[in-house]
Amino acid sequence: MELRFIGKDPESGNHGSPAAWVDEETKDLLFQGWRADELTTDASSRDVPIPDHEAVIRVPKRMIPTLREALDVAELG
Template sequence: MTLKFLGIIPNTPDTDSPTIWLDQETGDLLIQSYRATEEEVKACREIGSIPGHSTDVPDHETIVRLPKVMLQYIPKPDSE
């Protein structure tokens, strides 16, 4: 795996630092951020996604809260 650092919230303390990396082999993003609260997870389950799709969060997945300021580090598709 070859990772490329994309960004971190500026001026964060060294113990509270949402960060984004790009896996240069797959194009996947790896995101370190705040774990969603139980209330936020409950709201996501209530809204759901597409009809017939489970609203449960599998053990191998999680919901994270990505601060708005971090959106600037998400790469645009090559076509843009």
Template sequence: MSLRFIGIDPSSGTGESPTVWVDEAKGEIVFQGWLPSPELEAECGATEVPGHGKGIPEGEGVVRIPARMASMVREACDAVERTDVR
């Protein structure tokens, strides 16, 4: 796997490390974050929008990262857009 480290939450404490990477080989953004509360996971699973049915499909999950990491997410988006993989 060819993960490129983008950034880690600078305010996270020991053992808490929301992190952003880019998988350059696959052209994907990878997040490590906090597991959602059961209420948040249920709300995400209950939300239905066009092209997205209710529930969280097997093999998918919900993670949370703090808004203070928005610049890292933008950097990851820019990095993955520069890759030739698609």
């Protein structure tokens, strides 16, 4: 598997998160972010159950340009 690093939170300094990648083979998007707090997880699980092997993550609004770039890379290959 080869991942293309798209970028990370411009305000994260030397810390690694949040960040975004695109899987070069499948064009899947991968995100690293903050695990959502219990209130957020409870609210989101009203719409979709959250299995034990999944988690809700929070990515800050300031990462929208990075996420758009990841979407473009995945779409255009």
